[in-house]
Amino acid sequence: MKERALLLGSLIVLSPELVYGMHISEGILPLKWALFWWLITAVILGLALRGVRNFLMDDLQRKALFTFVTAFIFLISLIPIPVPIAGTSSHPVGVATGVFVLGVCGSIVAGFIVLLLQAFLLAHGGLSTLGANTLAMAVIGSLSAYLVILLLQRTPFPLYVKAFISGAVANWATYLVTALQLSLALKGDEPLEVFLIKTILAFMPTQLPMGIIEGVITASVVTAIAKKRGDLMVSKYLNLREGVVK
Amino acid sequence: MVLLALFLFLGSPFSKTEEKWKGFDEVVIGKIAEEKGREPKGLFQLEGDSELFVFTILSGIAGFIVGYYWRKLLSENKDASYSEKRNFFSSTGS
Numbered sequence: 001m002k003e004r005a006l007l008l009g010s011l012i013v014l015s016p017e018l019v020y021g022m023h024i025s026e027g028i029l030p031l032k033w034a035l036f037w038w039l040i041t042a043v044i045l046g047l048a049l050r051g052v053r054n055f056l057m058d059d060l061q062r063k064a065l066f067t068f069v070t071a072f073i074f075l076i077s078l079i080p081i082p083v084p085i086a087g088t089s090s091h092p093v094g095v096a097t098g099v100f101v102l103g104v105c106g107s108i109v110a111g112f113i114v115l116l117l118q119a120f121l122l123a124h125g126g127l128s129t130l131g132a133n134t135l136a137m138a139v140i141g142s143l144s145a146y147l148v149i150l151l152l153q154r155t156p157f158p159l160y161v162k163a164f165i166s167g168a169v170a171n172w173a174t175y176l177v178t179a180l181q182l183s184l185a186l187k188g189d190e191p192l193e194v195f196l197i198k199t200i201l202a203f204m205p206t207q208l209p210m211g212i213i214e215g216v217i218t219a220s221v222v223t224a225i226a227k228k229r230g231d232l233m234v235s236k237y238l239n240l241r242e243g244v245v246k
Numbered sequence: 247m248v249l250l251a252l253f254l255f256l257g258s259p260f261s262k263t264e265e266k267w268k269g270f271d272e273v274v275i276g277k278i279a280e281e282k283g284r285e286p287k288g289l290f291q292l293e294g295d296s297e298l299f300v301f302t303i304l305s306g307i308a309g310f311i312v313g314y315y316w317r318k319l320l321s322e323n324k325d326a327s328y329s330e331k332r333n334f335f336s337s338t339g340s
Binding site: 029064065074078080090119122127178188202203206207228232 | 287304
């Protein structure tokens with residue numbers, strides 16, 4: 001196990017290519033749109049914080065788990081993965097793994113902490129756009145992963161298939177919302193649907209393969225956690241039947 | 247774990263050797279914004295290699311935390327009972 005930890009640590013240190021991903025940078029959104037997305041995010045974040053407080057108080061071990069998942073999302077969302085088809089780099093969002101382990105509320109809060117740290121420490125994203133970025137990645141990413149888990153609840157698919165689909169969908173949903181946010185703010189005189197379709201088409205060459213990569217990563221990590229410590233999977237916090245993640 | 251490590255490993259050299267592997271937000275989001283007259287700007291500027299330094303340090307710290315808790319939660323504690331786990335984390339202050 002020590003070797004694995006060392007391997008992971010070494011690879012991270014050896015991968016210092018600066019990353020730019022889905023985050024909407026400071027200055028891109030006009031103030032009224034930045035405030036609008038902040039308002040929506042603040043309400044959802046308030047609810048998620050209440051949920052995560054109960055989640056963490058229930059079991060001391062979950063505090064360590066929350067730290068682990070937050071660090072994992074921070075790390076995974078900093079890794080630039082080259083997408084050969086597009087010739088660009090992008091990064092996974094990691095929140096689907098958070099939903100499997102922390103539940104929706106935990107994943108939303110973890111995602112927000114990650115984006116806040118990246119804005120303050122790396123100038124990755126921005127403060128005015130933090131609301132929009134949080135809504136896209138942490139909120140919609142987590143909710144879409146949760147929705148997939150719900151939909152696949154009664155299917156006979158093994159865990160890795162469920163995790164793969166939830167990871168891919170979380171990634172694509174994040175970028176769909178980012179495209180919508182950009183379109184609403186920047187469409188100008190163009191019809192919204194035209195600008196939105198153009199933006200989605202521009203996103204697709206990078207994000208379609210990226211979603212599949214994210215699905216593979218999510219399936220790998222979730223399966224590994226479930227094999228080692230299935231009791232850490234929080235089916236009851238997802239308000240699902242026992243055994244949904246098996 | 248192996249797949250994750252493989253992706254991490256592949257990410258670095260590819261991006262370094264090929265200039266074309268620019269970030270998605272720079273190539274796509276930035277371009278869309280600039281066409282509409284919105285200039286992306288960072289909260290602050292990390293000059294020269296200081297950006298690389300900060301990125302490497304933060305990635306290293308995050309990697310250490312992930313590795314540490316992976317071992318604590320998923321390996322060392324694998325067969326511990328619920329009460330043992332509670333005692334373990336209480337005693338370590340986590």
